[in-house]
Amino acid sequence: MSTIDPVDVKRTFAAQFESKDLVTFDAGKHYGDWRDEFRQNGCVIIKNVISKERAQYYCDKQIKWLKKFELGFDEKDPTTWTADHLPVSFRGGMYSAYGASHEQMAWEARIEPTVIEMFEKLWETNKLITSFDGMNISLPNRKDIMWSPWPHCDENPERKGMQTVQGLLKSAPNGPNDGGLVLICGSAKLFDEFFAHKRESADHEDAPPPKIKFMDLFLLQREGCQMV
Numbered sequence: 001m002s003t004i005d006p007v008d009v010k011r012t013f014a015a016q017f018e019s020k021d022l023v024t025f026d027a028g029k030h031y032g033d034w035r036d037e038f039r040q041n042g043c044v045i046i047k048n049v050i051s052k053e054r055a056q057y058y059c060d061k062q063i064k065w066l067k068k069f070e071l072g073f074d075e076k077d078p079t080t081w082t083a084d085h086l087p088v089s090f091r092g093g094m095y096s097a098y099g100a101s102h103e104q105m106a107w108e109a110r111i112e113p114t115v116i117e118m119f120e121k122l123w124e125t126n127k128l129i130t131s132f133d134g135m136n137i138s139l140p141n142r143k144d145i146m147w148s149p150w151p152h153c154d155e156n157p158e159r160k161g162m163q164t165v166q167g168l169l170k171s172a173p174n175g176p177n178d179g180g181l182v183l184i185c186g187s188a189k190l191f192d193e194f195f196a197h198k199r200e201s202a203d204h205e206d207a208p209p210p211k212i213k214f215m216d217l218f219l220l221q222r223e224g225c226q227m228v
Helices: 034-041 052-067 104-110 113-123 187-196 214-222
Strands: none
Touching: 034 113, 052 104, 187 214
16 A cells, blocks of 8 residues: 655745836926926937947847848848848837847846836836837838838727836937837827727737827827927
8 A cells, every 4th residue: 555645835925016006296296307308298308328338239239139040131231131131020120029028138228227217216116017028120221111100009098097108228329310219299198088089999909009090190289299
């Protein structure tokens, strides 16, 4: 006859954190920094977050990452700036596959001291939670794709209040005459009202961000929003 000795089971529990669910601003309070503009416009451009040397470091790392796929991409040869020589991306340069969001350079960017400091100020806590969106490596003047505007909203329209805040750390020296990100300044205040109107529902929960139709832009501009 065989017997089974009792097993000493030790339960483990996930760490518990008290976190702040919404970004809120004290009414009438003047912060004296970039938060005042962010509160007013829903977006803000903060300069000199990292040094030029650090920005070049990230550019070099991104180019090196593209070349790791060994598809013939050469940053010095524009004829190789095509889909045949690059890993698959979304809209010509947004990478979220291949574990891109967990590359060392992506984590280094997230934990830049100045980046962390800004989000700590905004959320008023040092217990921060980050998303794993990915990175954008858009090569200029590509001939194999058709560029077109893509007005959209990255926030879930079902969410109420400022539950998430999106940041973009620029590493390339883009200027006003270059293509790139365009923000609809002031639209954050109209978020709930805008999505209160009946819109086409997504086919599945992982659908792309809700698109903003061309005529919607006139509505936002009529309410005082500006594209920057």
